[in-house]
Amino acid sequence: MGTTEWRWLNTSTGPDVLCPSNASCQVLFLKDAKSAELQYVSLYLLFRRLTYIVYPSIISWLLVLLCCKFWKSYVCLNKDPSSQRPLPPGDLGLPFIGETLSFLFLGRKFFDRRREQYGSVFKTHILGKPTVRIIGAENARKILMNENSLVESQWPRSIQMLLGEGSLTLAAGKVHTIRKRAILRAFTYDALSGYAVLTQEIIRKYINKWCSQRNVMGYKEFRSLAFELSCRVLLGFEMNKDEHGRLLDAFETFMSSLFSIPIRIPGLGLDKGMKARETMLKKIKAIILQKQNGRSSAGSTDALSLMMGIEGKEKLEMEEAKDVALELMFAGHETTSSAASTLILNIARNPEVLFKITEELASNGLLDDRGSVLDLGRINKLKYVRNVVKEALRISPPIGGGYRKALHTFEIEGYQIPRGWSIVYSIRDSHETSPVVDKPEVFNPERWSGVQIDDREHYFPFGGGKKGCAGREFAMLMLKVFVIEICRSSCWEVQNLNPKIKFLPVPHPADNLPMVFQKLEGNRLRASTL
Template sequence: MTHIFLYSLLLILPVSILLVRRMRSGRRLPPGTLGLPIIGQSLQLLRAMRANTAEKWLEERAKKHGPISKLSLFGKPTVFIYGRAANKFVFSSDSNVLTNHQTQSVRRILGDRCLLELCGEDHKRVRDALVSFLKPESLKLYVGKMDEQVNRHLQMHWKDKDMVKVLPLMKTLTFNIICSLLFGLETGARRDQFICHFQQMIAGMWSIPINLPFTRFNGSLKASAKVRKMLKELIQEKRFELEQKGASSHQDLITCLLSVRGEEDNEELISEDEIIHNAMLIMVAGHDTSSVLITFIVRLLANNPSIYEAVLKEQEEVALSMSSEGLLTWEDLSKMKFTWRVAMETMRMFPPIFGGFRQTAKDIEYGGYLIPKGWQIFWVMAKTHMDSSTFQEPEKFDPSRFENQATLPPYCFIPFGGGPRICPGYEFAKIETLVTIHRLVTHFTWKLCCKDDSFSRDPMPAPTQGLPIQLIPKKPL
């Protein structure tokens, strides 16, 4: 316990000195308290997320302190802000004001060379490299391959089943798609080992960063090291295939990143660490966010028969116009407009990402308060997604809200972020979702088996018991 006390003392002393200096200068910090050293309000937030009361916890905080307040999360002094103006501030500020800087737990697990950490020219360089593979012009070539993955998954895990649990199966599906399309890693013992280490790694993403035996954080760090080792070996294999066997530079994401070269010296522009750290980031983003979105669409379709029928009608029309090969194409996806509005409304009500962090690059003034250099900014999606001044009857599931997105105020709907930092995997997630929903609704109807309609966040939302459903097959797979 002595070393924990010393660590706490070392952490709180600089903060205390900074607070005293600010008070003497007359510049006002936001209201609120920082709480206990290291821990702060972290446990309160995590408990509220797991009980699905985090929005209520933040609402009570806002009623007490207003739209701007200070607290301490995951070992750092933090300022909580919300609203459209706050979203615009977070997503449009340049790196001279706010920097990408995640919590210590996320940074140590994913690495400091991923997009969540990079700023300025480094961010642009790595993001441009990722977009070269994830842009629509490139991804349209992979729609059929993704459809094959979904069909194979349904054959293995859904066919002839009376009941399935949706969330764990969707996590299996999305991870398999990532392994195949992004990493070129096919089924087998290696992929099974990969997913085992990966699941251990993500368990401690949002945790108090105290590296002691048997803690979540400790387990995640160990698993992270194993994932990095496996990715390093994979990169070496891809580099050999590219240089010695003439492999296509767009056969998968890793090969694509290895192929990005400088114009003058022809050297690799993306370092090995950057490939590893961003591969880990994409694994987390693509695995969790898409699987959660598809799971909640399944839940909402079960609870809204008229919406299910409308989605089914659209998807049956797509099926009639499909090519003779029987696989979906980019043109087929462009016809799924209503289905994607259903997905957007699902993300509005149940955003897979609860919120995120930035760090101040200098002392800044915001909303009449001082936010000191080096403090975290904590923003939350649900506070704008459920704002009744923007979305009438926000508790009502209504896909028609997105018939004309141009009428929505900027920065009110941010499931994929906004501005120059919008998620580069947006189109990949869209394809993944539309292909999966097409196959599900054209082959099955379903009923919810669990009367408990609640869910928890850890930090992603997860329905009770993984959303068990009773399957009623419609036509053979």
């Protein structure tokens, strides 16, 4: 066999092809080539083809890896060189966006996986900030008890924009002290006593509606109930059905935008949230003006009226009052709707809890006379009802954690927390891993009757320290009235006792908790489910 002559074929769809001069050149034929020639030419062509396909991808990946390397180096430059301690373990994710997308997509699983991998202190980069997440009562106490010395309040930029500069959450120092003092005027014992009757009236109205409808989506109804409680009890205004629906839609959009990428792009999360905020503030401003002009039909027993009646240095200006009112709606709404779902699920899973609630109501004369008006004194005598509510807030706290910013570099568990970094103390994980709670995954109200858990250290669903929730007693009041009324006036069945739980913005059942309600007839001690 003679020597084969080769030539290049230029193709329009790929690399040049090397083929025999006497071949058709549409396909590579090497039948007349020697075995060695066939191997070498085949390898060469394969290499050229792979280079054509893979080379751009390799370059792209190398650039991505290089950017990630520079990104991590840049962020870690913030490490305090004066400290001998290392940064906490963890990952900083992709350039600029960090691990934000994973956080938004995975929700609670994002932190669960990192807790399993890194332990109780780890670093990440979410919502535009290098962040250290800490878990455990002792670690959380170090944060909560050192407000304005080691740390200061700092929430994600998206939350700052949506809550507004006049809110209590974003205030610091003397401004926070003065603003909180004004808000606490709305949650004194006398004020709470005034809220109890209206709270009971609204909850009864909703339970009667559910019984007449029979089949309801529990979580959606609890959100509607919580929204009306916030509007009427806290802000002092009533709405017709259309206005209720319109404002609730705006509020739902506002809530769903809290954890957004902090860039306002038309049509995306933060932009939608800011437009919803404007809708809510427009209504709130109208309410405030009505109260200032003495035209409020709701009287002066609501929280907003009590705060507006303050004179002197604690007096709230219009912009402050608007932001505080919106914040009250946010806090009351989310705590109530999330905790109500947790209560219903766990009472339904544990019939003995329902029986003990009913026994306590009967022993206090609240079962036979279901139409009796509840006052704060009678409510506070119901110790088991209180324990049921506390256990619901322990096992699934509505607010999963709090945000702070390090004012100085300090140490936790042998790691440095650099000055300027964000800190998230986890309420939920701290409750779950508490060494003083036996079987933390079990719903057991009895645990609050014997040896008391130290509320300040191992139980803090409302945060703590100077930044602790100002309206915690009002939240407890609403939830206790909810438990009393739903257990003494209705039978109910949860269709799915083990729904998937979503955790943003608050824990809630993904299926919206389908339920069947029926009015409780007759005088029965045991109010069982259907």
